[in-house]
Amino acid sequence: MNISLGSLNDVADIMLFINSEWKEGHILARDEDFFRYEHQSKDQINFVVSKDENMKINGVLGFIPSALEESSDVCTVIWKVSKNSQNPILGIQLLQFLQKEKGVRIVLSVGINKKTIGIYKYLGMYTDSLNQFAMLNKNIQEFKIAKVNKLKDFDSTSVSLDVNYDIKLVNQELDLSYFNFEEYKQNIPFKNKKYFHKRYFEHPIYQYSVYGAYFKDKPVGLIVTRVQSYNEFKALRIVDFIGQEKCLLSFGNFFSELIVKERYEYADFYCFGLDQEVLSNAGFYIIDPFKEDLIIPNYFAPYLQKNITIYFFADTNKIESLRLFKADGDQDRPN
Structure with missing residues (x-):
């Protein structure tokens, strides 16, 4: 298993993975300029990427920092493990990698599927x-x-x-x-x-x-x-x-x-x-x-x-500090 932050060399493969595993024709799969606007930070791509033994992507977790060029909270966006993956906890491992990443304060996500709320609660997340x-x-x-x-x-x-x-x-x-x-x-x-x-x-x-x-x-x-x-x-x-x-x-x-x-x-x-x-x-x-x-x-x-x-999760117990809006993460993004 090879989990790391994405690099500029991963852009084409991440876009291809989104198109084949997430949604065909998705804007992040077809519009490289918008992909880079949304997820490029200097020479880093704001995706946690997992690759198999053949160095083929088998899982991604995109995120958007809310404070640029300093320690930041991050909103996760596309979170997907390949249907061919044999690792049942790969998705959680992607999340844990992001949580431990240097400079990440709080991980949250606006626009989660209602069916997954139980999973986030199991992981100790606040949901609402x-x-x-x-x-x-x-x-x-x-x-x-x-x-x-x-x-x-x-x-x-x-x-x-x-x-x-x-x-x-x-x-x-x-x-x-x-x-x-x-x-x-x-x-x-x-x-x-x-x-x-x-x-x-x-x-x-x-x-x-x-x-x-x-x-x-x-x-x-x-x-x-x-x-x-x-x-x-x-x-x-x-x-x-x-x-x-x-x-x-x-x-x-x-x-x-x-x-x-x-x-x-x-x-x-x-x-x-x-x-x-x-x-x-x-x-x-x-x-x-x-x-x-x-x-x-x-x-x-x-x-x-x-x-x-619109449901969300936040990895924090400071509920009184939460200030969430539609434009956080990817909820106000072109399709």
Whole structure:
């Protein structure tokens, strides 16, 4: 058995393995430029790779560091052992190799299969699911993306803000320099400026918008959105957040106006670890994934009008430090 981190020489073989063992035509199997954007770090490929006695790949575990060029939490993505492997614990050995790798703080994964939750619990992992919140455009009478049997009456609680934050578009890397990422080092996963810039300003396919909540011209909160289209209709997806949670109230006011102005059907927000009362006061309604009176789709390629629960695991007992979002790992990735 030969388990190691991937190198540049492994790129073609990993892509071939993904195509034959994971999913034929998968974007990481057909688009080398995107593969390298997602998984290359200098001369290293962020995959744990197992090779048999013939040096042929028989198992892979991909991962994405959340803090570039320093010790990092990592989100696992593609985790697959060849159907021809004779080693029944090879998958676990790949995971254990990653857990012991120098510079890895916490291993987690967003988007695990519900059927595998028992395995992660057996391995001592914490498992749960993201909450999905939505803010509907009340000026729209007929929804084409969402399914709305009855327009929800949000709590009209008047929230007294200690501070009113200015919400502005962050449009260059320099603006990120004014945000204190280190203040959120305890967050799991911790994200640094280099990760944030690469993930949202350099993405080769998706166009993200990063908004800052400013207090005295200093950003104290960052929130990331992406417009999702379906035919000629649009929705706004909030995919990441870092900062002071009380500024979500100002973000809520901003998005309630933005979705009306741009005629988005709604804004939705998958997250874990944020104060639900704050989100409710900001104008978001929590989705019950087991009811169909309000359906906010997660899948668009292909489109599926169904509420989807996103499960995760995290190798930590610091549950209060978890701050998970849709863009963590590969949940907000082109297909």
